[in-house]
Amino acid sequence: MSGIRKSKAAVLWGLNQEWKIEEIEIHPPKTGEVLVHWKAAGLCHSDEHLVTGDMVPPEEVWPLMGIESFFPIIGGHEGAGVVVEVGPGVTSVAVGDHVSASFVPSCGRCRYCSTGRQNLCDNGAKTFVGGMITDDTHRHFVNGKPITLMAKVGTFSEYACVSEQSIIKVEKDIPLECVALVSCGVATGWGSAANRAGTQPGDTVVVVGIGGIGINAVQGARMAGAKRIIAIDPVEFKREKAMEFGATHTFPSMADAMLSVMEMTYGQMADRVIMTPGVLHGEMMGEAMNLAGKGSTVVVTAISPMTSETANINLFNLAMWNKEIKGTIFGSLNPRADIPALLDMYRAGQLKLDELISKTYTLDEINEGYEAMRVGTNIRGVILK
Amino acid sequence: MKSSAAILWETNQPWSVEEFELDDPQSGEVLVEMKASGMCHSDEHLVTGDLPFALPIIGGHEGAGIVRKVGEGVSWLTPGDHVVFGFIPSCGRCRSCSTGHQNLCDLGALMGGGRQITDGGARHHARGQDLGLMCLLGTFAKHTVVNEASCIKIDEDLPLDKVCLLGCGVVTGWGSAVYAAETRPGDTVVVVGVGGIGANAIQGAKLAGAKRIVAIDPVEFKREKAMEFGATHTATSMTEAVALLQDITWGTMANKVIMTMGVGQGSVMHEAMALAAKRGRVVVTNIHPALEMGASMNMLDITLMEKQVVGSLFGSGNPRADIPKLAGLYREGQLDLDGLVTRTYPLEGVNEGYEAMRKGENIRGVLVY
Numbered sequence: 001m002s003g004i005r006k007s008k009a010a011v012l013w014g015l016n017q018e019w020k021i022e023e024i025e026i027h028p029p030k031t032g033e034v035l036v037h038w039k040a041a042g043l044c045h046s047d048e049h050l051v052t053g054d055m056v057p058p059e060e061v062w063p064l065m066g067i068e069s070f071f072p073i074i075g076g077h078e079g080a081g082v083v084v085e086v087g088p089g090v091t092s093v094a095v096g097d098h099v100s101a102s103f104v105p106s107c108g109r110c111r112y113c114s115t116g117r118q119n120l121c122d123n124g125a126k127t128f129v130g131g132m133i134t135d136d137t138h139r140h141f142v143n144g145k146p147i148t149l150m151a152k153v154g155t156f157s158e159y160a161c162v163s164e165q166s167i168i169k170v171e172k173d174i175p176l177e178c179v180a181l182v183s184c185g186v187a188t189g190w191g192s193a194a195n196r197a198g199t200q201p202g203d204t205v206v207v208v209g210i211g212g213i214g215i216n217a218v219q220g221a222r223m224a225g226a227k228r229i230i231a232i233d234p235v236e237f238k239r240e241k242a243m244e245f246g247a248t249h250t251f252p253s254m255a256d257a258m259l260s261v262m263e264m265t266y267g268q269m270a271d272r273v274i275m276t277p278g279v280l281h282g283e284m285m286g287e288a289m290n291l292a293g294k295g296s297t298v299v300v301t302a303i304s305p306m307t308s309e310t311a312n313i314n315l316f317n318l319a320m321w322n323k324e325i326k327g328t329i330f331g332s333l334n335p336r337a338d339i340p341a342l343l344d345m346y347r348a349g350q351l352k353l354d355e356l357i358s359k360t361y362t363l364d365e366i367n368e369g370y371e372a373m374r375v376g377t378n379i380r381g382v383i384l385k
Numbered sequence: 386m387k388s389s390a391a392i393l394w395e396t397n398q399p400w401s402v403e404e405f406e407l408d409d410p411q412s413g414e415v416l417v418e419m420k421a422s423g424m425c426h427s428d429e430h431l432v433t434g435d436l437p438f439a440l441p442i443i444g445g446h447e448g449a450g451i452v453r454k455v456g457e458g459v460s461w462l463t464p465g466d467h468v469v470f471g472f473i474p475s476c477g478r479c480r481s482c483s484t485g486h487q488n489l490c491d492l493g494a495l496m497g498g499g500r501q502i503t504d505g506g507a508r509h510h511a512r513g514q515d516l517g518l519m520c521l522l523g524t525f526a527k528h529t530v531v532n533e534a535s536c537i538k539i540d541e542d543l544p545l546d547k548v549c550l551l552g553c554g555v556v557t558g559w560g561s562a563v564y565a566a567e568t569r570p571g572d573t574v575v576v577v578g579v580g581g582i583g584a585n586a587i588q589g590a591k592l593a594g595a596k597r598i599v600a601i602d603p604v605e606f607k608r609e610k611a612m613e614f615g616a617t618h619t620a621t622s623m624t625e626a627v628a629l630l631q632d633i634t635w636g637t638m639a640n641k642v643i644m645t646m647g648v649g650q651g652s653v654m655h656e657a658m659a660l661a662a663k664r665g666r667v668v669v670t671n672i673h674p675a676l677e678m679g680a681s682m683n684m685l686d687i688t689l690m691e692k693q694v695v696g697s698l699f700g701s702g703n704p705r706a707d708i709p710k711l712a713g714l715y716r717e718g719q720l721d722l723d724g725l726v727t728r729t730y731p732l733e734g735v736n737e738g739y740e741a742m743r744k745g746e747n748i749r750g751v752l753v754y
Binding site for chain 1: 563569570571589592593594596597710711713714717719
């Protein structure tokens, strides 16, 4: 069974290029590693951030990271599949098991994993560059040269060798495309509202940006009992989708929402504001802070350009109105507890997943899928393999 | 002035509806023309003696009405204002009020005496005697004089015969699930006893995103009502619920168990604890007999499974924040008050209403004046 396996994968060779479908070679899993057949992968905006460079460290930093180049890289960090081979010492999954990818690994042993903050597992530091989480050596090669994997899962490949820390066993009755969505976008958006923001029954919640993350922040706020959910997006199709997922009001911009939020809250403004635009620029924060009331929480979920250093926040108001700004990765959830928990909410009919998928694509159609995301015709595209 | 009220002269006697003499409001007090009052189980506890308050007493603590006259120094209420009474006063100044626990306002200590907060005197009199007021309110009366600390002003578009329920039962049940239990989206919640409190615990758990809500009551009508309010499963007893919970939670049991029986019983607490998961929280909302000194709990289970037992008064809510907040949820269609009211009665129907409660025919009866 063991041997070098060939696989098709979507590879990014440099900034602002298209994804190229390449044939790669995968070496068999070593200790603590698992070979997964990725059956479904979500087209998440974070992979687009690799293309645009928002999430790519500047070239002058590469030597400090111990790498010659950030590229080539196999994309995809939102996915689900079936285990086809396990290396020595793997105990949590077996061949044939269905698994969810987890773009943040969870070792279960570091300080963060040990204190209910698996989303901040120390091994997250290893997900950007280099070889395997397990021993830093490579299992994936293109044209004979090592290639790294987005988030060390590389779900835009048919097959990938991943650490046991990056996959979570799931029940087989849930469709794998639904598992794929929960592995990143759903958990991140839902958790931003229901967990990190601390949404309480009766709250007024504003969600800024209705993509794959924001739409799930709307779901999370609805499930946490928000009285009003104001969804903001310039694209009409997305505002319509937001209403289907539980928004009570929509506006094309934060400026358009300002007076109405003031009116509907009797001047109190929102209890929670959740920032989920495609790219978050620092100058958007001023309006976000103005939508937030006394003692409120503003959650920053979206990716900002890695090297941007400023945001227009009035710190006088932040102090005098006791506001707080909180960052979140993975909705501040614990992948091993919350991916299965969210899937059970789907099973119970509480969480919408099927409705998130705007369109499915083959791996060869990946660039078409991302073009649809850019023009705003997709909430979420999914690659099926 | 003269008005009429339902007065309890002796325990285990019916309410006597009769005329009484009402004095003018003094400094810090308000004369309110009552429009509606819920018939809560706690007033029945006066009749049975479980609540040993001084008699004679005008019953009722779940009421709403219109301010007709204000005493000196009352600056924030004027005649014509609509008010719901908080069954616990909130002074806004003591340590509890100052730290977000208005339900534990120090003035609550005066509730058993039934006399005015301001000077310890009585404004209500009948048959030549001073009358006490249930919870310092006496809402089983067409008029009453209460301290401003008991009044919560509400918008005039809200129907008083519905929002009167916010003064006690609704916030108590809803808050038991939302605040005391801290129900989170995806939780499994058990509500034991589906009366006026339990029905609202179900509503609270649902709004807070519970995945499964198991309602337990021996009466079929109440189990049916529970499903209408958002329960996903029902059982007739805690014993029967054990296997159900094991099944639907894959053996992990409930995250929250909320006790809202007509009268709590220490001897059944082990059954409630058995329904709770690791780190599960059991909320004790219902009234236990005041002199009961024991409860059956395996303390090793509490330690090793890190279970929690939490008491809750007024759903651990703040009357001045939560009565308007829940009124807002009612207005937006997210809280059902209409469905809670099984029947309405005139003041003279008070004994008939309590008889229906005893027989399990009412979720909530409401007196409408």
